[in-house]
Amino acid sequence: MSPLFLIFILLALSSAAYFFSQRRMLRQTRDANITRLNSLPEHFGMLGAIWAGAPALLVYFLWLIFEGDILMGQVLAILPDAESMAATRELLIGDIRNAINNPISYQMASEEVRMAADRYRELSQTASIALAAACLSVFAICSALVLKFLTPRVRARIQIEKFVRGFLLLCSTLAIFTTIGIVLSVLFEASRFFQTVPITEFLFGLDWSPQMAIREDQVGSSGAFGAVPLFVGTLLISFVAMLVAAPIGLMSAIYLSEYAPSKVRTAAKPLLEILAGVPTVVYGFFAAIVVSPALRGFGATIGLDVASESALAAGLVMGIMIIPFVSSLSDDVIAAVPQAMRDGSLGMGATHSETMRRVILPAALPGIIGGLLLAISRAIGETMIVVMAAGLSANLTANPLEAVTTVTVQIVTLLVGDQEFDSPKTLAAFALGLTLFFVTLVLNFIALYVVRKYREQYE
Amino acid sequence: MDTTEALDMPIPDQLEETVISGKKDIDLTTVGDYTTENPRMKIRDVNVFYGAKQAVFDVNLDIGSNSVVSMIGPSGCGKTTLLRCLNRMNDTIDGCRVEGRVEMDGKNVYARKVDPVLLRARVGMVFQKPNPFPKSIFDNVAYGPRIHGLVRDRTDLEEIVHTSLERAGLLDEVKDRLDQPGTGLSGGQQQRLCIARAIAVSPEVILMDEPCSALDPIATARIEELIGELRKNFSIAIVTHSMQQAARVSQRTAYFHLGYLVEVGPTKDIFTMPKHQLTEEYITGRFG
Structure with missing residues (x-):
């Protein structure tokens, strides 16, 4: 099951949870002869959908974010003498990535890299099945919790307000951290530059010609x-x-x-x-x-x-x-x-x-x-x-x-x-x-x- | 023309001006004598429109020399609109149209060749909220003389600024800090600064649009005292919501209702024996 398909399934299930919770609440109130609910039935529906769907979606997105690193770690671990290659680790990872994504690179890659790429693909397939299973079971567990705990006594309207606030906070945090991330990456790369070229030369030098000899034997200025x-x-x-x-x-x-x-x-x-x-x-x-x-x-x-x-x-x-x-x-x-x-x-x-x-x-x-x-x-x-x-x-x-x-x-x-x-x-x-x-x-x-x-x- | 007759025996075409006020039909034709001896400005048959809506209906009123005429009436009765006709400040409002004549020295200020800029130098204005410019006290007062080129040199200018501040009763309080911003003064001082600014160009008429409505009682008392002083040199028209103020500062009072000038006469008469039913109801506090 591909991850994209999985997310549609999760969303569909959450919507189902919405309607189910809403209906169920109406039924419960009728059976229990409750005349006044503390929230609208839609609120209970939304809360049901959130309780059931949000944890599964969280698992899903966390996995997507960290999938690459985890899998690559696994692949590198099975490679022989991975320890000795610590210096060229970055390069190796780059090669493996290329081999995975690009058939031509795969053809040209070394035996080791090909092996790693194969292993990566295998792992990735297993992982996506595991992910689907994990998400669906999280969803199932949460749905069970909804059945048990979502009663007319729950203040659904207030709970949803809390959820909305959390969601908005998450969005603004993401925006802020993205900005900080960009600034830090620019700062980091710039500091690497200033290791080769003194900052005073950069700021006060009167001559700009950035052409560098890329190969040793190339004719070109030193920059x-x-x-x-x-x-x-x-x-x-x-x-x-x-x-x-x-x-x-x-x-x-x-x-x-x-x-x-x-x-x-x-x-x-x-x-x-x-x-x-x-x-x-x-x-x-x-x-x-x-x-x-x-x-x-x-x-x-x-x-x-x-x-x-x-x-x-x-x-x-x-x-x-x-x-x-x-x-x-x-x-x-x-x-x-x-x-x-x-x-x-x-x-x-x-x-x-x-x-x-x-x-x-x-x-x-x-x-x-x-x-x-x-x-x-x-x-x-x-x-x-x-x-x-x-x-x-x-x-x-x-x-x-x-x-x-x-x-x-x-x-x-x-x-x-x-x-x-x-x-x-x-x-x-x-x-x-x-x-x-x-x-x-x-x-x-x-x-x-x-x-x-x-x-x-x-x- | 004696309009008191109109109340007793309304002639047919004046009946059409009768509007419904409250429960009864009330005649809104002006009661009392709107003319005065020695008028400085004359308002004749003035109608003012904002777009399609009429705000002032057929108003006739004289502004007497060296006297204060106060305009009172409930909110939205057109008194501020009428006041702003006198120096053509209504020109700056989109969609505002004035019909009729406003005469100064026998000339209609709404005539085509009259420049409102020059008119406003002769008819100064003080606004509801003190509005000193964000400049020093000195520059605030010197503003008018500078733009109108009334002074030749700095000495002249300083003299005008000092006399104006003195006449506005502000000089003693600010003479050591003329270079401080005018916006730093208290509300009452700011309003007196605005009065000093207005009189610095030696206008003939000063229009005051609720000059004390943003001020505390002590500052109000000072301004009222000042108005009494200013009357010696200027003709003053003042719009006010305070009937006590009208009674204290003015010689003549005009009562407006729904855009009509309902009654006008000597202030003491208006407040002691109003002729029109609406005036009486207003000054006795039954509505408004």
Whole structure:
């Protein structure tokens, strides 16, 4: 019985338990002449389904999570001289996994590995039968308990509330632990990178050329991992983007929230949302195919030498991408300024724009700055546009007409294609990722703090 | 025009304005003399609509020079709406439409060429909830003079700020901390700051929309005292829910009901011998 089939059976059984418990409760109350139940019959049904089904499902998922490790442990134990291979254990496991999943690898594998793979398959088949048996018997036992303990005296409604709370807690715990897991794995891989390349070289080195000789005899550089050109490139593009997005986004927010008649507002807001909904890859080829050549052509006519993949093009398009983000955040904070401020200023005989400039913007400024910081952190983390439009060469330059590269672009290029997983070149991606994560985290943290501070002011 | 006659002998087309109030049909035609000697502003046949809903019906009322007229009446009777017509603050509300004339110096402020921005410099307003700007006390008061270019240099500005604060009775309390934020003052001080802000541009009329409803009795007493002082230099219209306040601060009182101006007259007359049944019921506390 395949595990997938098993889960359907378990779910079907649980639903059966639902209807059964519900019916049974109605029958019991009728027989015992109980006029008032403490919960609805549906509550008893649900509780019956949960009591009967949840333990079996728990067993099922726990097994799925740990199956691989347990089985592999068994397989390795039967291999001869497993002890001596401790050093290459990881490699061996990898080989066995390949042999199991891929017939061609199996053909090419060594005798030992093939044996292990066969053994693994055998075990896995036995295990799935054992799992089915275990789950079904757990279900049977629990159903018996339901029969015995699910009486009209049970406060089913309260019990279900407890279960719901536990389930929600489980979900949020999963989300949190996943995040922690990702951070730890990036941290771990990055620390491996910093064992080969000193952190000071990474953070302050001016030369970035991550090509490493993979084989001993390969012609190639030994690699240089000074990330400053990437940081500068990222900042340059983000700067250009913010130069576009901050004024346009802010002004359009001001227009929409303060000046526009409600008809215009209802039409224009969804349009801006559409702009926010364009996939970044579309912006990317827009940048690469339309904006870059146009800039290059324009540069040529006024005698400027614009690279075909310039920071300017990528920054401009990224700015356009961020406009709705800036605009909707600014709109929120401007709308949060109390109407009394506007009335006060207009009542003094100030015009709309004077009110805006002298009262509303100063009042909303902290919130707007918070919004801009969030926008910057988005610009820094943005990948697709820069991959397509910003170029790959790590120039250390502040000239937006030249090609630069960014942290995200380098992460992509480092990890695309065949990679050796423990070479500094690949690990560098994790170090870059960690840096990126850290910078955006700090930016978001400051921004959210500022925005929250601002909200408190008026609540 | 003597509208008292209307109560005794309603002429046919005025009968149509009769609406059902409570159990009885009550005539809502204005009782009393809505004019005054030496008026600063005149409201003539004003109707105000919010979309399709009419909030103010055919109101006529004068705002006298150097006197206080108070507008009283139950909630939703249109008194705040009418007050906001006087400096065209209703323009900022979507869907609000004003018909009729509001005259200042014989000119209709709703005429096409009148700029509401300039009008509001002449007709200042103090709001229900104190709304100082999140700026320093000094900048709050200096706001109007700055935007209207009333001062040439810093000395002039400081003088205006000081006189305004003094006239608002706030100077002694804040003169050592003019650079502190205005939002840090107490509620009563904030409201007096708003009054100082309003008088800093030397308006001719000051509109007050329940200026004491967010304040404690002591702060209220100070503001009322202040209104008595301000009357010497300004014309004041005040909306209030407190009949005692109306009796204390105003020379004339107008009673509104369901958007109609029901009775208007000298304050002492309104409170001692109201002519209209609704006014009497309201001031004696039988409804409202």
